[in-house]
Amino acid sequence: MKPLLTNFSARFIRIFVTAVTTIALIPCLYMFMYIMVLHVPGNDECLWQYQQSQKMYLISRVVQGGVADQAGIKNGDYLVRFNGKPFANAEDAVRMLNDVPLNSYATYTIQRNNQQFDTKIRIVKVFDYSYFSVFLLGFGFLIVGYTVAMTKPVGVLQRRFWLYGLLSLLFFSVPNPPFFNTVDPINLILKDNPEAWNILLTPKGFIGFLCALAFDIARIFAPPMFVLFFTRFPVDLAPKSRTLLTFLLFGFNLLITILYLLSGYKFIKPDIWVNVFYIIFGPNTYYTLGLSMFVYVYLKYPQLPHRERLRPIIVSICVVLATFTYLILINLFRSDAIFTNPILLTPTLLCIGLPLAFGVSIFRYGLMDIDAVVRRSLVYAGLTAAMAGIYLLLVVGFGSFLEGTFGTSDSKILNIMTLIAIAFALDPMKRRAQEAIDRLFYQERLNYQKVLLDFSRELPSKINIREILQTTMQRITSTMHVENVVATMFDNFGMEKQIPPDYYTPDNEPGSLYNLMLERKAPLYFADSDSDLQTQLNASEYERITQFGIALTVPMLLKDKLIGSINVGQKLNGKPFSQEDIDLLSTVASQAAIAIENARLHQGELEKIKIAEELALARSIQKQLLPKCNPDIAGLDICASNEPALGVGGECYDYISISPTKLLVFVADVSGKGMSAALYMSKIQGMMHLAAHLYDSPKEILTHVNRHLYATIDRKYFISLILAVFNPETNSVTFCRAGHTLPLIRQSDTFEYYNSTGLALGLVKGNMFADKLEEITLPLTPSSAFIFYTDGVTEAEDIDHEQFGEDNLHQLVNSLSERSSSGIEAAISGAIIQFQGALEQHDDRTVVVIKLGSESKQTC
Numbered sequence: 001m002k003p004l005l006t007n008f009s010a011r012f013i014r015i016f017v018t019a020v021t022t023i024a025l026i027p028c029l030y031m032f033m034y035i036m037v038l039h040v041p042g043n044d045e046c047l048w049q050y051q052q053s054q055k056m057y058l059i060s061r062v063v064q065g066g067v068a069d070q071a072g073i074k075n076g077d078y079l080v081r082f083n084g085k086p087f088a089n090a091e092d093a094v095r096m097l098n099d100v101p102l103n104s105y106a107t108y109t110i111q112r113n114n115q116q117f118d119t120k121i122r123i124v125k126v127f128d129y130s131y132f133s134v135f136l137l138g139f140g141f142l143i144v145g146y147t148v149a150m151t152k153p154v155g156v157l158q159r160r161f162w163l164y165g166l167l168s169l170l171f172f173s174v175p176n177p178p179f180f181n182t183v184d185p186i187n188l189i190l191k192d193n194p195e196a197w198n199i200l201l202t203p204k205g206f207i208g209f210l211c212a213l214a215f216d217i218a219r220i221f222a223p224p225m226f227v228l229f230f231t232r233f234p235v236d237l238a239p240k241s242r243t244l245l246t247f248l249l250f251g252f253n254l255l256i257t258i259l260y261l262l263s264g265y266k267f268i269k270p271d272i273w274v275n276v277f278y279i280i281f282g283p284n285t286y287y288t289l290g291l292s293m294f295v296y297v298y299l300k301y302p303q304l305p306h307r308e309r310l311r312p313i314i315v316s317i318c319v320v321l322a323t324f325t326y327l328i329l330i331n332l333f334r335s336d337a338i339f340t341n342p343i344l345l346t347p348t349l350l351c352i353g354l355p356l357a358f359g360v361s362i363f364r365y366g367l368m369d370i371d372a373v374v375r376r377s378l379v380y381a382g383l384t385a386a387m388a389g390i391y392l393l394l395v396v397g398f399g400s401f402l403e404g405t406f407g408t409s410d411s412k413i414l415n416i417m418t419l420i421a422i423a424f425a426l427d428p429m430k431r432r433a434q435e436a437i438d439r440l441f442y443q444e445r446l447n448y449q450k451v452l453l454d455f456s457r458e459l460p461s462k463i464n465i466r467e468i469l470q471t472t473m474q475r476i477t478s479t480m481h482v483e484n485v486v487a488t489m490f491d492n493f494g495m496e497k498q499i500p501p502d503y504y505t506p507d508n509e510p511g512s513l514y515n516l517m518l519e520r521k522a523p524l525y526f527a528d529s530d531s532d533l534q535t536q537l538n539a540s541e542y543e544r545i546t547q548f549g550i551a552l553t554v555p556m557l558l559k560d561k562l563i564g565s566i567n568v569g570q571k572l573n574g575k576p577f578s579q580e581d582i583d584l585l586s587t588v589a590s591q592a593a594i595a596i597e598n599a600r601l602h603q604g605e606l607e608k609i610k611i612a613e614e615l616a617l618a619r620s621i622q623k624q625l626l627p628k629c630n631p632d633i634a635g636l637d638i639c640a641s642n643e644p645a646l647g648v649g650g651e652c653y654d655y656i657s658i659s660p661t662k663l664l665v666f667v668a669d670v671s672g673k674g675m676s677a678a679l680y681m682s683k684i685q686g687m688m689h690l691a692a693h694l695y696d697s698p699k700e701i702l703t704h705v706n707r708h709l710y711a712t713i714d715r716k717y718f719i720s721l722i723l724a725v726f727n728p729e730t731n732s733v734t735f736c737r738a739g740h741t742l743p744l745i746r747q748s749d750t751f752e753y754y755n756s757t758g759l760a761l762g763l764v765k766g767n768m769f770a771d772k773l774e775e776i777t778l779p780l781t782p783s784s785a786f787i788f789y790t791d792g793v794t795e796a797e798d799i800d801h802e803q804f805g806e807d808n809l810h811q812l813v814n815s816l817s818e819r820s821s822s823g824i825e826a827a828i829s830g831a832i833i834q835f836q837g838a839l840e841q842h843d844d845r846t847v848v849v850i851k852l853g854s855e856s857k858q859t860c
Contacts (some may be wrong), residue, residue, distance in 0.1 A: 004058050005096055013153035017162060021146055024166055027210040028173040032135055038064025040125040041725035042097040044068045044106075047336045048079065050090040056080050056111065057093055061340045071121040073110060080116060081109035097123065126338055130327070133348035138169035148362060152579060157233065164225050165355075170218035171283070175209050183646060200517055219257050224249035230290040232311060236716030237785075256281050291317045309361050316357035323350050423538075455588060459595040463602045465489070472592045476568060480581060483549060483569035489596075490514070490564055511538030513545065517555045519564055523582050527551040527570060549774030552577055554585040556593040563593055592780040615675075622678055625685060631655045633663050635780075637823040640848040641829055643792075649844035650677020650788050652685055656692045661729040664692050666847055667788040668721040669740065676717075677844075684709070684719055684761070698723045698736040702758075706738075707766040719761040722788050726850065731780040739763075741794065742806070744787040744813055747778065751787065751813045753806065784852040786814060787824070791846035796832045799839050804832060821849040 008016075045066030048057040057079040062068045082096045083106055100106050100123040108119050145165030148158045199205035227249055231237045260282075292451070298307070298314050326347055330337055455475050462468045469487040478486045509515075516524065516536050524533055526545055537545070549569040556564040564587050571577070622644075630638045640653050650670035658664055668684050670677040687708060689735040691701045702723060709719070722736035722743060737743065739760030742753040757774040764772075776785075789809075796804040812831055816824045825847050832845065 013159070017146065017149050017153065021142065021162075021166060022215070024170060026137075027207065027214045028135075028169050030207050031174045031211050034515070034758050035128060035131055039098065040102070041128075042123045043126045043339050044097065044108075044121055044123060045340060047340055050087075050092065050093075051078070052090075054078070055087050055089070059110075061336060063340050065301045067122045067124055071108070071119045072110070073119065073121070074112065076112075078111040079108055080111050083107050093588055099362055127342060128338065129345035130338070130340060131310050133351045134172040135169075136349075137351045137355060138165070138172035138353060141165035141358070144171040144359045144362065154579075160225075160229060160232070164222075164229050167218050167222035167225055170760045171222035174215045174218065181772045210717070218282070219260075220250070220254055223283045224253050226290040227286055227293070230293045230297075234294075235301060237293065237297070252281070253286070284324065288321065291321055295321075312357040312360045313354075316353040318507060319350050320354050323347055330669060334395070368524055411616045456591060459591060460598075462595060463599050465596055465599050465603075467590060468595045468599060472566065472588060476566070476585065476588065480584070481572045482551075483572060485569075486567045487592075488565050488567065490562060498627075509538075511536070512541050513537065513553065514562075517553065517565060521555060521557055521560065521562070523555070523586055524553045525551070525577060525582065526553070527576060552582070552585065554582070554589045556596070558597050563596060565589075566592070601609060606617045612647070618648045618675065618678065619644070624680070625682055626652060627655050631657060631663055633657075633726070633739075634661070635852060636663065636726060637821045637851040637853045638665075638849070639825045641846070642823055643797065643829070643841065643845045644673075644678075645792070645841045645844050646674050648675060648678040649673065650681050651844040651846040652681045652793070653788070653848050654685055654688065656689060658692060660724070661727060661728045664698075664723065665726065665788070665848060665850065666721055666723040667740065667790065667846055668719055668794075669790045669844070669846070670719050671717050680713065680717060680719065684721070688723075696731050698725055699770070699773055699776060702736055702738055702761070702773060703766060703770045704765075706761045709762045710769075711763055714763040718763050720790075721761055724786065724788070724850075726780070728780065728852075732777055733780055733784075734775060734777040736775050738769075739771060741789060741791050744789075745778070746783060746785040746817070747781060748783055750817070751785065751810065753810070780852050782852060785817075785821075785824075786846040786848075786850045788850075789828075790844065790846045792841075792843040793828065793832060793847060795855075796836055796845070797841060797842065798835055799837050804835050808835075820853075821851045824849045824851075846854065 043396035045063040046059050046068040047061040048059060050057050056121070056589055059073060059077045059079055060075050062073055076547050079093065085092075085096065087093055097106070102123070102125045104123055106123055108121050110117055110119055142162075142165040143201050145162035148155075152158045182188060200209055218756040224246075228246060231242070231245065250747045293319055295314060301307075304473060308737045327345075330344055332346060334341065456470075458471060459468065461546070462471060469489070473485040473487055476482065504579075513524075516533070526533055526542075533542075544797065550567045551570045554566045554568075555562055556566065566585060568585065571625070626642055630640065638655070641655050642649070642651060642653060650673055651668065653665070653667045656664040656666075666688055666689075668681065670680045670684070684705070687705045688701070691704045695701045695704055702721065713719075718739070721738045722735065722740040723738075724733055726733050735743070735756075736758060737756045738758045740756055740758075744751040745754045754776075756776050757772055757773045759769055761769075763769075794806050794809055798804075808831075809828070819827065828847050828849075829845075
């Protein structure tokens with residue numbers, strides 16, 4: 001589950017934090033003024049004990065030299081009347097005492113030894129050390145937490161610290177329980193007070209309602225939040241059981257709060273067991289537990305990062321725990337100390353040291369990365385105040401000078417001119433002062449800007465990925481002074497390589513760093529006290545990260561694609577990484593990602609050029625394997641063409657002269673295209689030349705070739721082939737078709753498709769291949785013509801993906817009966833090109849045309 005406000009911008013979080021803090025301050029400051037200023041309890045420096053049967057108070061513990069002692073009151077006296085008014089219940093005298101203004105006199109009617117007399121007593125006011133101390137405790141936490149949250153609003157730990165400070169102030173500054181107020185949420189629900197809704201509509205009643213509501217909220221949430229904060233800071237004590245722990249802490253505290261309210265509203269009898277239970281499991285227990293957890297972590301982990309920065313906090317916690325113990329003892333043995341001896345409560349002021357210790361650790365030692373911001377703000381504020389003072393002094397002094405010199409002080413024109421002149425005179429000094437502050441506090445930022453500028457100028461000259469990564473690591477090391485820097489590159493399936501080698505390489509298993517970077521696509525700061533990262537990673541992964549000293553991992557992203565990461569260790573000076581550091585690394589990672597992609601594109605272009613050159617060479621070699629010239633055989637007119645779809649193809653044709661009057665012609669088509677098909681094509685061509693001189697008939701030739709080819713060819717490949725042996729001397733042609741396209745043969749007036757059986761080469765073994773292969777012999781006539789072609793002719797597609805087809809080819813060649821073999825071949829190739837239009841050729845294409853005619857001349 002993601003923490004609250006995680007998906008919002010820093011600006012929105014600052015506005016939200018400020019608004020909530022302002023609203024919460026209203027009941028807190030009101031209650032502070034109410035208790036410490038407006039309704040300060042009166043004090044006569046003695047202790048009263050109400051005697052129900054006698055309707056009077058027994059006086060004891062009279063402070064020597066106090067106002068009661070000065071008025072002649074002794075221990076054992078009875079207070080009978082207050083300003084002449086008797087008492088109906090135990091609260092009457094307290095209410096009357098509190099209504100007397102400070103240092104005013106009241107008339108006590110005292111009974112001593114059955115004798116009554118009146119005496120005047122000066123009423124003083126009580127300074128509530130306890131409330132003043134806890135208010136400053138909560139207010140101090142709020143100030144520190146608000147400053148932290150405003151400085152780094154995107155930090156989860158910073159926001160939690162602010163929330164705890166807010167709840168602490170609400171809890172400590174609004175201590176009065178709701179059942180003592182005239183209007184509160186429970187009163188409204190129970191209708192215990194019929195006038196509650198009317199009171200709520202008044203300003204005083206509404207503020208009282210806010211105070212009661214604030215108390216209820218803070219009473220439920222503040223104590224558990226305190227414990228939960230220390231389960232995460234300074235180390236995570238419960239990463240796996242956080243949900244259960246949160247449920248138990250809030251649930252148990254809610255139960256205690258309900259019990260407390262039921263007792264306060266008299267729904268249950270407030271006997272001693274209820275009070276003991278509340279004391280044992282009340283808020284004090286939560287705060288003691290939280291502080292003790294911090295002490296435990298500090299003592300148990302001597303190798304804790306930044307341990308020396310926690311020393312002010314640990315000292316202050318020990319003081320606060322001692323103060324808590326002291327207050328418990330005071331409440332047990334001197335519960336009247338606030339009236340009779342308030343000096344005993346002054347040690348409570350030591351509680352203020354706890355938020356001060358947090359502030360010192362954060363501001364001075366950089367525990368949460370805000371010290372520079374605070375110091376800059378303070379210096380700028382001081383500069384502004386100084387400039388305003390100088391400005392005001394000059395205006396007053398110059399005005400006095402003008403009045404003394406020219407005898408006038410009411411000239412508006414002179415006053416305006418004076419203001420303008422002083423403003424222009426001070427402006428250069430103001431600019432120089434601001435520049436000096438910028439150099440003093442923003443020198444690191446200026447250095448970062450220079451590094452980014454130099455880095456952006458240097459990267460374009462790098463076209464090697466390793467050089468880019470080395471340059472990136474060198475820049476980070478020299479600028480940020482970190483222990484180590486490692487760049488890791490990822491491929492589409494996981495990890496590819498890391499520089500330097502033998503360093504930590506994450507895997508892409510569930511709970512791995514690689515998957516976490518894919519999910520968050522943002523810097524991961526492991527050295528931060530925020531423990532969310534630890535809960536997102538499996539235990540072994542987090543242990544390896546700690547072992548290799550990885551403090552911060554910044555992903556290299558390119559259009560939301562993770563191509564690598566930059567991993568850095570701790571700074572050599574021991575300071576945490578600031579937001580500026582993280583922003584710099586993110587910018588460097590982004591620029592490195594772009595440079596790496598450019599290097600890859602450049603490398604890809606080089607590889608394409610190299611491949612193109614190799615393909616051109618392969619195409620040249622392949623052309624050399626094809627016949628350079630059409631053969632010069634008496635009585636035969638031959639023409640052929642071959643057009644691969646890629647640089648090289650998987651189709652071939654060849655002429656093999658068996659004798660001066662016998663010519664073997666074959667056309668072969670390897671399944672597939674490209675280099676692999678071209679290699680098989682060259683292999684089948686060599687095998688055909690060898691077999692043509694060993695065997696007499698086409699069937700024997702193909703059977704021999706298939707036998708050797710089947711034993712060596714990859715099972716996903718096969719070769720279709722048509723082979724014909726022309727013998728003009730005997731006026732015959734014998735051919736076999738091994739799974740090839742149907743040949744177009746003309747024996748009289750028209751071309752017709754001629755079908756014969758046969759399987760492609762490489763599909764089956766020798767005997768089965770021979771049984772299926774049919775050998776046909778036809779006579780040669782003066783009108784005989786043969787067209788052998790591959791499926792690249794009939795399966796050629798147009799822009800609508802319609803195929804040229806056998807019917808179109810049949811009609812085309814029958815319209816070309818009077819043309820020579822070269823004319824027929826040119827017409828077929830031209831028709832296919834025209835049919836395809838703008839669409840690229842998607843398959844190899846081969847055409848061989850053989851006509852019977854006069855003696856042909858060799859053509860090359």
